[in-house]
Amino acid sequence: MKISYRPVGAPSKQRSAATRGRAGPRTRSPRAWEVTLSPEQLAASKAQRSPLYVQIVSAVVRDIRRGRLVPGQELPGSRTLAERLGVHRNTVLAAYAELQAEGWLQTHRARSTRVCEQLPEQSAPAAQRGRRPSSLGFALPAQPAPLAAAEQGLLLSDGTPDVRLIPRVALARAYRRVLRGRDSELLGYGDLRGHVRLRRALSAMLRATRGLEVSEQDVLVTRGSQMALALLGRSLCAPGDVVAVEALGYRPAWQALGAQGARLVPVPVDEEGLCVEQLARLAQRERLRAVYVTPHHQYPTMVTLSAARRLALLELARRARFAIIEDDYDHEFHYQGRPVLPLASADTAGVVAYVGTLSKILAPGLRLGYLVAPAPLLERCAAERAWLDRQGDLALECAVAELLEDGELQRHVGRMRRIYRARRDALLAALERHLPEVVQARPPPGGMALWARVRNVELDAWLARAAAQGLVLWSGRDFSFEAQPAPYVRFGFARRSAEETARLIARLARLLPAAGRR
C-alpha cells in the first residue's frame, strides 16, 4: 500500500485540478516519492488498534521526517489517496485535517494540499512515528534506584489485615451517599489537609483512644503513613542531616526519611525497645535531626518501649532538640490489657510528630494515613504536599469519615481484634505443633505478626527451600539496617484464617532442611 507524491516544482495546479474530479489512480511521476504502509506495519497497527487516519498521519509525517516529502511538495487529492489505500475518503480527510492542524501540511488556494514551507531541515534518522522508542534518549542522573526486589510467591511475614473481612458494602454505600450528596465540590479541588469531616473524626478517635488532645486543626490526612513519612522526610531533613532509626526496623520508612539525602544511623533495639541510652550517646557525637521509632509494637520485634525509656526519650529529644517520629501503626490491635498511650500524648515540648494509618483497621489499598505534629511542622508538611499530589481523595475521605461517625469502623475493629487474637493463638499452636524444636515464639502483646527466634536449623537454607516452593518468609536480616543476619523470622497472622495458617506452617515444617528436622 503506497502513497505517491508529486516531486517538488512539478506543475501542480492544472493537474491537481484535473485530478480532483477523477476517482482513478494518478499517473506516477518518475520522480515521485512513495510512502509504504507495509502489511507488517499495518498488522502491528491493527493489533494496537490505531485508527486508520492516525496511520496515514504517521506515514506522512514519517516521510517528511525522512526527507521523502519536502516543503512545498504536493500531496495527492483525498479521493485519489482514499482509492489507492482502499479506505473511505473521510478517513483521508481526517488525516489531512490532522496534518494541517499540526502544521505539517497547508492548502494552496483551497485546491492542493502541500507540505508546509516553514519546516526546518531534518537530520533525524529515519524512524517510524508511532512506534514506542525502546531506549532512552538521555542519561538519567546517578541516583540509587530504591526499588526493592519484587516478591515472588506468598509472603508469610506481612502484618496486613484480612481484606476479605472489610465492611466493603458499608464502604461502598457510604461512598455512594457522599457522591450523591449535595456537595459536588467534593470532586473538585479542596482542602489539601484532608476533608474536615475525616480530620474531625480522626481527632475524636485519637482523643478517645490515644490520649491526644487534638482537634481537626492538628491533623493532616495523608496517603497512608508512607506519605506522612515522606512529607516528614522532606520537611525535617536536609541532605547530610542525621536521622536515627531502629537497627531492626521498617525499610519503607527508611527510604522515605532518607530520600532527601539524610544520613540514617541505626540504634540497637532490645527487649525494652529502642536503646535510648545508645541514642543519647549518638546525640552527643552527632547533631541529630530526628529519630524514627515504633514504640507501641516495635517493628518487627513487637516489644513495647518501656516507660523508663519513654521518659528518657522525650527528655533527650527536648534537651537535644530533635524530632521524634512516632509511627503508631497498629495500636488498635492490642490483646493484653489496654494499649499503651503514645509518646505524643506525653509530649509537652513539641518534639513528637505522630504518624497513624487506617491501613490496619480498614484497608491498605485505600491509602489513608494521618500526621499529628506541632503547627509549624504540620504546615510545612502541608506545603510539601501541595506539589506532591495536591490533595487527597475528598470523596473517599468523606465516606470513611461516615464509617467513623457511625461507629461502623470501631465495631469492625472490635470484631477484628477478637478474630486476630484467635489467629495469633492459632499460629502459636501451629508453631508449637509443627516446629517445636525450631521456632521459639512468645505471644506478642498485640499487632498482626509475631517475631520468633529460630534455632537448630540452617535458617537461610530453610528459607531458600521455602522460597523455591513459593513461600516467602522474612528473617532478621531482612529487617536489619545493616543487613546483619539474625536468627529470627516474622510470621503474619492477621491476613489468613487459622486453618490457612496451620496448613502453611505444616508446609514450612516439611521444608526444613534434613539437619533441622527432628
Added chain:
Amino acid sequence: MKISYRPVGAPSKQRSAATRGRAGPRTRSPRAWEVTLSPEQLAASKAQRSPLYVQIVSAVVRDIRRGRLVPGQELPGSRTLAERLGVHRNTVLAAYAELQAEGWLQTHRARSTRVCEQLPEQSAPAAQRGRRPSSLGFALPAQPAPLAAAEQGLLLSDGTPDVRLIPRVALARAYRRVLRGRDSELLGYGDLRGHVRLRRALSAMLRATRGLEVSEQDVLVTRGSQMALALLGRSLCAPGDVVAVEALGYRPAWQALGAQGARLVPVPVDEEGLCVEQLARLAQRERLRAVYVTPHHQYPTMVTLSAARRLALLELARRARFAIIEDDYDHEFHYQGRPVLPLASADTAGVVAYVGTLSKILAPGLRLGYLVAPAPLLERCAAERAWLDRQGDLALECAVAELLEDGELQRHVGRMRRIYRARRDALLAALERHLPEVVQARPPPGGMALWARVRNVELDAWLARAAAQGLVLWSGRDFSFEAQPAPYVRFGFARRSAEETARLIARLARLLPAAGRR
C-alpha cells in the same frame, strides 16, 4: 477534685490492707502530694471528649513528671480513689491498668499500687500531659516553604471542569460493583504502577486519540499529573541540574520539578508556543537535563506549538540528549478541528515523557493522572513512587477503568466538549458586551480558559478592586516565572454556566477603575 498520695517511706502495707475493705475517704497524710483535676481542666477535657480514665492517667503521669509522685510511692486503692473522684471504680481500674501497661506503676504483691522504681530522673518542666504543645521543640532545616498564598474569594482564572456535571451516579455504581466484586484483594497491596485494567483502558484511549502506540506496560498511573511531575522531578533531576520551563507557565509543575534543587531557567513563549531557538541557545550554554512544555494548549496562553517548532524541539532534545516533559493536560477539549497529536507520538529517540490527567475529563478530586515514558525512566518513577505513597487506590482505579471500558467517560467528554465550547463562546460574548475596550480576546482553539490582552486600564488597580469584592483574577504576572507584569488576564469558562459567567463579567466591568471605564 484531688488525688492524695502517701509520701514515700510511710508504712503502707498494713494501712493499705486496712484501707482495702473500706469505702470511706483515706486519712490524708501531712506529707501527701495532691494532684488537681481543676474544673477548667476538666471542662477542657470534656470539651475534647477525653475519656475519664485518660484524664486520670494524664493527671498521674503529670504528677510523676513534676516530681510530686516519686518512684516507689504508693497510690490510693481503686475504691478509695473512685469515691474521691466521684467516678466508677472500673474507670480507676482502667486508668491503673493503663499506667501499669505503660510502666508508670507497678503492683506490690498484688496489694498496693506504686510508682515504678526504674523511672529516670526528670528535669522536664512541669507541664500538662495531654495538652498539645504550641511551639516546636526543634529547629526546622532552612528550606523555602513552597506554599502559595491561599486564595481568598472566587477564582475566575482556573481551567477546572464543572464538577456538578460529572457522572457521579455512574461512578458510584462502578465503585460499588468493584467493591462487591470477587476481588477483595483490590483493597490490599497491589501493583504500584496502577491497576492493570486502568492502565489498559488508558493505553487504548491514548492509542485511539493521541497516536501513542502504547500498551499497559508503558503507563504508570499517578495521583493526578502533579504526582507524575513530582516523580519526574525526582527521577530526572539532581540538585543543580538545569531544567528549562516556559517563561509563562504552570507554577505547580515548576515546584514539582524544582523540588530536588534543580535550577529552573525560563524560556520565552510567543504566538507559536515555546521559542525553541532560544531553548537551543540555552542548550549550547548549559547542560540541559529537561524541558517542561505544554505544546497542545500552552498554559496559560493557549497557543499550540507550531509544527516547525515541534520538529525542532524533538530534534534538539535528541541531539542535546535532554528529556522533554510534555504535559498534555486538556487535549480532549479542542473545539477547532482535530486535536493536534502530542510530541510523544513522534518521539523516535526516546526523549519524551508524556504526562496526562483525568482531572479535566472526569474530576480533579479523584487525583488520577498518568505517565508514559521510555521504560528505564518509567521504572525509576515507579521506584520513586514506592516510598512516596506506595500505590494508588486500586478500587477507584478499577471503577474508573469500567467507565472507560463502557464508553461512559468518552460520552461524558463528548457532552462536555459541546457544553464547554458554548461556554467559551458565552464568555467571549460577555467580554465583548461588558468589556469591549478593555479586554481583547480571541477564541482559544480549545481548553477550559482563555488568555486575553488587557488595555486602557490600570490592570493591577482593577484586579485589586475585584479581589476586594471576592473576585480573584490572575494576570500575566501570576504566570510569569520571573513575576514580570504582563497586560493579560486568564478567564476560566468551563466551570460555570453561561449565565454565571455573564454575571461575573458584568461585575468585573463595574469594578473597573474610573480611568478604565468608557
